[in-house]
Amino acid sequence: MQTDVNQILREGVERTDEALERLLPPVTQAPASIHGAMRHSVFAGGKRLRPVLAMEAARTMRTAHGGAGLPEGIEDLGAAIEMLHTYSLIHDDLPALDNDDLRRGKPTCHVAFGEAIAILAGDALQTQAYVTLAKLKCAAERAVKIVGQIAEATGTVEGMIGGQVLDLEGEHTRPTAESVAAIHRAKTGALIRVSIVAGGVYAGADAEDTRRLTEFGTKAGLAFQIVDDVLDMTQDSEHLGKTAGKDVASDKATWPAVFGIEQSKKDAARLIAEAFAALEAYGGAAEGLKAVARYLVERTH
């Protein structure tokens, strides 16, 4: 079977967007302003990479355990993860944090809706993620496990919020190999890793599967962020859909700032090779998951 990554990505976007459309309150629902703000940021053209990773991890588990295809309702898990990702972007862009006006080529949430509504829209996307997770079409034991894993991965201790704090506090001080690795592992790495692990748990991953998916997700997540850092330094704003070169301007802790661009590219390639090795036991069952990871490090925006 030929693995067509473009088809995987296209289907992932379609299924995730359909789920988000269904799971987010409509703009006709009162109070309208906040639903408009939530949808503005959620439907700003995200690539839905985390939901796609969750889907492909689930497919790998199903195929490896003698089934095939995607488990029913997996797109709702992806949609919940995308809500959490979007909430973190909305709050990160606020004037008190990164003060960014442009995101995916559109005005950021607070620019379009004002700061108060942007703060509450971020809050509400986090809340709606748990509304969604509580209704997942899997056994209650799996749903509770997924809620706990996702909450831990987005929290303060080596999770997403912890990474945002480290990033804030590290601004305008010289990044080190240790600080940049810790920030990346927490700020973006943890959510990518848990997307893969939760997708696996949804589809019945056991302890050994979870260990493999965790190793794969940790390495692929770091590779993804290194590539993101390199793109920020080498591409223009129009191509990126966000303000380019901003990391350098604000002395953000980035991989190329510490290791240089060439070494960063090599590190990303090495990490992906190591990530693939963690999935060796699954053979061809992991083809889709590996294809998406390969795409993550070979993309140009």
Added chain:
Amino acid sequence: MQTDVNQILREGVERTDEALERLLPPVTQAPASIHGAMRHSVFAGGKRLRPVLAMEAARTMRTAHGGAGLPEGIEDLGAAIEMLHTYSLIHDDLPALDNDDLRRGKPTCHVAFGEAIAILAGDALQTQAYVTLAKLKCAAERAVKIVGQIAEATGTVEGMIGGQVLDLEGEHTRPTAESVAAIHRAKTGALIRVSIVAGGVYAGADAEDTRRLTEFGTKAGLAFQIVDDVLDMTQDSEHLGKTAGKDVASDKATWPAVFGIEQSKKDAARLIAEAFAALEAYGGAAEGLKAVARYLVERTH
């Protein structure tokens, strides 16, 4: 058996504070700043009324169904609810929202730790609530149900965030009976109601129990907020531990602003009587829950 409400409240505070101490990352845990900020607001002297209501609802269910006492681990549910309550206060106090410097007699989170950390500390308290709920010591089916009920009650559609939006948008326009009822039902009422319902579900409430607890919680929650509004108009800041008279100064939608102080007091008393009627089937098993509700409307701060 004589019901001693002061003992119930004292024990509720102790058990909740012990749980919060255990469930929140210590300030020695990196990144330290955000853990300090979370604890600053969580341990600012809250009365833990929502956790106490959850505990007493659980006790009512246990006693009514032939058991006695509190179910093991109920304080963790209360702690999670208190984290959610505190997150909403931190964000509500931000300059872009209510811009309040004083809360429970202490500097608000953004005054003490800066706006960026206050935004992230609020986010993190919401996250930590779900970390906590995912580990509840009850059957997975009950835990998933509680996660869903709590997330709905704190969301945008007739939940806590929705109430904050209505409140913001209604400022500086004349409140009506409809607008003030809708704001109260959502902004504070929904979390109080779900504290009671979730406490019941934790202890095994069935559909009929849940209906009764919902009715009780809806009415007691509105009565609580009416009393809060009256106290804001009639007490000084020192007694309240927050800036008094602020609701009037900013034309906030309050019950006495629409109905007057005397009518408001009568409405609160009537609502509590109706709330008690909803628990009639439980007889003496609901004594503790009723005692706490009575305290809520008779308090002076």
